[in-house]
Amino acid sequence: MNVSDSGLDFSFNRVAAMVRRYWYLLRSSWPRVLDLIYWPTVQMLMWGFLQLYVAQQGGGLFMRASGVFIGAVLLWDILFRGQLGFSISFLEEMWSHNLGNLMMSPLRPVEFIAALMIMSIVRLAIGMIPVTLLAFAFFGFNLWSLGLALAAFFVNLILTSWAIGIFVSGLLLRNGMGAESMAWTIMFLFLPLTCVYYPVTVLPWYLQYVAWSLPPTYVFEGMRALLIDHVFRADLMVVALAFNVVLFAAASFAFLKLLQSARVQGSLLQTGE
Amino acid sequence: MQFTAGLRSLKLVAVLRGLRFLRRSVTSGPRMDAQSTSAIAVDRLVKLYKGVAAVDGITFRLAPGSITGLLGGNGAGKTTTIAMIMGLVTPTSGTVSVLGARMPDERYRVLHRMNFESPYVALPMRLTVRQNLSVFAQLYAVADIDERIAALAADLDLGEFLDRPAGKLSAGQKTRVSLAKALLNRPEILLLDEPTASLDPDTADWVRERLEHYRRAQGATVLLASHNMTEVERLCERVIIMKKGRIEDDDTPQRLLARYGRETLEEVFLDVARGRAEQHEAAQ
Numbered sequence: 001m002n003v004s005d006s007g008l009d010f011s012f013n014r015v016a017a018m019v020r021r022y023w024y025l026l027r028s029s030w031p032r033v034l035d036l037i038y039w040p041t042v043q044m045l046m047w048g049f050l051q052l053y054v055a056q057q058g059g060g061l062f063m064r065a066s067g068v069f070i071g072a073v074l075l076w077d078i079l080f081r082g083q084l085g086f087s088i089s090f091l092e093e094m095w096s097h098n099l100g101n102l103m104m105s106p107l108r109p110v111e112f113i114a115a116l117m118i119m120s121i122v123r124l125a126i127g128m129i130p131v132t133l134l135a136f137a138f139f140g141f142n143l144w145s146l147g148l149a150l151a152a153f154f155v156n157l158i159l160t161s162w163a164i165g166i167f168v169s170g171l172l173l174r175n176g177m178g179a180e181s182m183a184w185t186i187m188f189l190f191l192p193l194t195c196v197y198y199p200v201t202v203l204p205w206y207l208q209y210v211a212w213s214l215p216p217t218y219v220f221e222g223m224r225a226l227l228i229d230h231v232f233r234a235d236l237m238v239v240a241l242a243f244n245v246v247l248f249a250a251a252s253f254a255f256l257k258l259l260q261s262a263r264v265q266g267s268l269l270q271t272g273e
Numbered sequence: 274m275q276f277t278a279g280l281r282s283l284k285l286v287a288v289l290r291g292l293r294f295l296r297r298s299v300t301s302g303p304r305m306d307a308q309s310t311s312a313i314a315v316d317r318l319v320k321l322y323k324g325v326a327a328v329d330g331i332t333f334r335l336a337p338g339s340i341t342g343l344l345g346g347n348g349a350g351k352t353t354t355i356a357m358i359m360g361l362v363t364p365t366s367g368t369v370s371v372l373g374a375r376m377p378d379e380r381y382r383v384l385h386r387m388n389f390e391s392p393y394v395a396l397p398m399r400l401t402v403r404q405n406l407s408v409f410a411q412l413y414a415v416a417d418i419d420e421r422i423a424a425l426a427a428d429l430d431l432g433e434f435l436d437r438p439a440g441k442l443s444a445g446q447k448t449r450v451s452l453a454k455a456l457l458n459r460p461e462i463l464l465l466d467e468p469t470a471s472l473d474p475d476t477a478d479w480v481r482e483r484l485e486h487y488r489r490a491q492g493a494t495v496l497l498a499s500h501n502m503t504e505v506e507r508l509c510e511r512v513i514i515m516k517k518g519r520i521e522d523d524d525t526p527q528r529l530l531a532r533y534g535r536e537t538l539e540e541v542f543l544d545v546a547r548g549r550a551e552q553h554e555a556a557q
Contacts, residue, residue: 009381017411021397024408028399028438092397100394101454104359105412106385263363263377266322269356269393 010114014107018115022089023122036085036127040077044131047073048139067141068227069197074135074143075153075223076196077128079216080187082161083168085123086116087183090169094177103268109259113252116169117162124158149226152237153219159244160215161187163251170251170258176267196220215243311370312337312462312494313358318367320353320518327353329518330367337461340488340495342505344538345515346546351498352393354515355464358496359389371462385413388460390451392467398440402431402450405439406457413458425453429483445476452480456487463487465497469504477501481508502539512538514545521545 026032051069093099102112132143143150168186171179193207194216200208211217218240222233262268311334320328328350335341343351356362357369360377368375374382396405403422410418426432429449434442439450448468455463468484469477481504488495499505505512506526514522514529522529522545526538533541 011414013414014412017408020411021400021404021408024400024404025397096397097393097395098397100361100391101396101409102412104361104384104387104389105409106381106414107412108381260363263361266320266327266353266356266362268361269352 009108010110011106011108014111015114015118018107018112019118019122022092022115022119025092026123026126033126036081036123037130040074040081040127040131041134043073043077044070044135045138048135048141052139067139068224070135070139070141071143071146071223071227072196072220074128074132075157075219076191077131078124078154079157079161079190079194081124081127082120082158083165083187084184085120086162086165087168087172088123089116089119090165090172091180091183094172094180099173100269109256113166113169113255116165120162120165121158146226149222149232152234153223156215156219156237156240156244159241159248160190163244163247164190166248166251166255170255173255173262174258174265174267190214190216193217194220199224213243215240215247218243311335312339312372313496314368314370315354315358316368316370318354318357318369319365320350320357320362321365326518328357328364331515331518331520332367333513333520333523335494335496337494338488338492339511340497340509341511341513342509343496343498343513343515344500344502344505344542345498346500348517349515350518351515352391352466353518355389355391355466355496355498359387359464360384383462385458386460387462387464388413388455388458389464390448390455390466390468391464392470395447396439396450396454399438401436401438402442402453403435405450406453409454410457415458421457422453425456429453429456444471445473448472448476448480452483459491461491461493463493463495465495465499467499467501468497469499469501477504484508500542502537502542506538514542516545 047069051067093102135141135143146153164186168179168183171182193211194214195203195211196216200211200217200221203211218236222236222240225231225233225236313335315331315333318328318331319326327348331350331354343354345351353362357364358371358376360369360371360380363377370376372383372386374380400408406422406425407418410421415421422435426435429452431446431449431453434446439447442450448471452468455465463484465484469480472480484495484497485508487493495508497505497508510525512522512524512526512529513520522541524532529538529541530536533544535541535544
């Protein structure tokens, strides 16, 4: 069996076809576009005003490090919205009963995943760019001023979000729409454990082990080091990247196994509940 | 009356004996040679779901350029069989070979040469017909996408709703669009699962005519799962009747009618579905 037979070959043309399909969908539906911007804006405003209030009450940390809450909420949104962007594009295929068409076409799983990753970035950009500008307008917090550090944070967060998105897609293939709620809620498990709004030391010692095994924890610790101590912790980013490589490989492996299992169970044919 | 009933019983016994002979001859034939010359070769195919057989040891081969009807009631195993031929479902045991590629392991060797239409899948509703066809044409690496869509639009009469969202079409229009999607890549193997379900007789007849035309023009191998006997009678040169996951009979429509002593395939189907053949044999 050669590479082409095994499904390991890669066609940019097929990836482009899928991206075009999702782009057409976004373009045809303004509520879908509005949804990308609405919730990140609400979150940013709420945490921004809360930070303002705490700082006005004399919160020492918040006087020293303006933007630590807004920074956290914006980075959390990269993680959360990145996964959601990936999973919603996948769910669109299930909602429209188009998955069978795709699975019986020459589209390879790796091309499908690549298209979902591209769409996750597109959706993230549509949602997050206006919100970062609003954060600057309302609270004077400029996320873009973090420069290279922001790039390192972004790469690590988006890799984690894709890994989780890939795993959830596998669950959806295997279990149908019964697993839909996982797509919306799985990332919230990361919210307390990756210490988005507080340092890892706040956690009980046994949960600290769990926290340090999750790549986003390093990013949020790195963000606090940058905003509070004005130090960029490259070491944290390297460890996060290493964990992300492992997580991504594990998620891809799980996806392929779940797809294989879906073929055995016949669940690709019936993608309902 | 008694004489006619007796004659029918004799014919049914002959049918059952013929069936047994057919099964023996099919399973003991030169498998590898037949597989390599068949467009589709299904050999002792079994699919179990939680221990229940959806498909139970079926064997058949389709010659290139042939059109075959897969008949059976609900739960007979038609859709599962087609899904295994497409590589969408992994068989529990047995083999499926399409254009020489073993499914599902070697599916990427042949998926671009196949296509299908099924009521179990739909095209994205918010995309226009043109956008949908264009995306799938790109997935199937169709050359001259615009030209191909224009040709299909003319052939299947899609012109007036080509730029309308797929979700806003009538059932008949949706079927025509699904058929256009199935023909985009000029498939050598065309699998159709209930292609005219929920269509009015006029539209259904029109769709059958287009299918016949495509098959003649391209020399494609067509496997058509249906429980519409008129459709099968009109289109198919061979009929495989399935019941409870097994092949109950397999022959040309003419020979089936003659063997069962019936006027229409619907009567033959009812004989098989209601187990009249077995009842007659037991009575004998």
